[in-house]
Amino acid sequence: MAARVEFSTYSNPIKLNVNRIIEKTAAEGPGMRLCIWLQGCSRHCPGCFARDTWSFEEREMHTPQEVINMAGEDVEGITILGGEPLEQMEGLLELVRLAKDKALSVILFTGYKYEEVKQTKPDLLKYIDVLIDGEYVQEKRSFERPLVGSANQNFIFLTDRYNMDSFPQNSIEVRIGKDGKTVFNGMGDFEVLREKMGKNNEI
Numbered sequence: 001m002a003a004r005v006e007f008s009t010y011s012n013p014i015k016l017n018v019n020r021i022i023e024k025t026a027a028e029g030p031g032m033r034l035c036i037w038l039q040g041c042s043r044h045c046p047g048c049f050a051r052d053t054w055s056f057e058e059r060e061m062h063t064p065q066e067v068i069n070m071a072g073e074d075v076e077g078i079t080i081l082g083g084e085p086l087e088q089m090e091g092l093l094e095l096v097r098l099a100k101d102k103a104l105s106v107i108l109f110t111g112y113k114y115e116e117v118k119q120t121k122p123d124l125l126k127y128i129d130v131l132i133d134g135e136y137v138q139e140k141r142s143f144e145r146p147l148v149g150s151a152n153q154n155f156i157f158l159t160d161r162y163n164m165d166s167f168p169q170n171s172i173e174v175r176i177g178k179d180g181k182t183v184f185n186g187m188g189d190f191e192v193l194r195e196k197m198g199k200n201n202e203i
C-alpha cells in the first residue's frame with residue numbers, strides 16, 4: 001500500500017518574547033494604554049533600571065495578534081518598551097501594523113537614535129505616532145520630562161496625533177498581585193520607591 005503523505009499548511013506564527021504586559025495603564029503616555037515590555041536587550045547601558053529585560057531567554061511568548069486582542073474598547077493606544085524592541089523586528093513590525101489596523105496610537109521606545117531607525121527601518125516608522133529614542137545615560141539621569149529617565153532621549157512626533165502637551169506628568173502605578181508581589185510602572189525615581197517598599201518588588 002502506498003504511504004500517505006500529508007502536507008501541513010500551518011506555518012509557525014511570529015511570536016514576541018515578552019517581559020510583561022499591562023492591559024490598561026494611565027502612566028505610560030496619553031490616555032489609557034496597553035503597555036508591553038519586550039524581552040531582550042544587548043545594549044546593557046550602565047545604570048539601566050530594566051536589567052531583568054536584558055536576557056534573550058524565552059519568557060512569555062505571544063503572537064502580535066494576541067497582544068492586540070488584549071486592548072479593550074477604552075484603550076486608545078499601545079506603548080512599547082523593552083528591553084530593546086528593535087531586536088525583535090519581525091514581531092514588532094507585525095505588532096505595530098496590527099495596532100494601526102485597530103486605530104490604536106503607537107508610542108515606541110528604542111535605544112537607537114531616530115536617524116539610525118530612519119535609515120535602517122523606514123517601514124517601521126510608518127506605523128509609529130511617537131518614537132522616543134536614545135539609550136539611558138546615567139550621567140544624564142533626569143525625571144523632568146514625561147516617561148523618560150535621561151535628558152538625551154528625544155520625542156519624535158511622526159504624526160499629528162500627539163504633541164508634548166498630550167503627555168501627562170510622570171506618575172507611578174503600583175499593582176499588588178495575588179502572590180503579594182508589588183509591581184510598579186510609569187516613571188519616577190524607582191530607586192527611592194524600591195527602598196521604601198522593600199525588596200519583594202518588580203519594576
Ligand code: SF4
Pocket residue numbers: 041042043044045048049050051053082083084110111135136
Ligand atoms: S536600551 Fe533600555 S533596556 Fe536596554 S540597557 Fe539601555 S536602558 Fe536598559
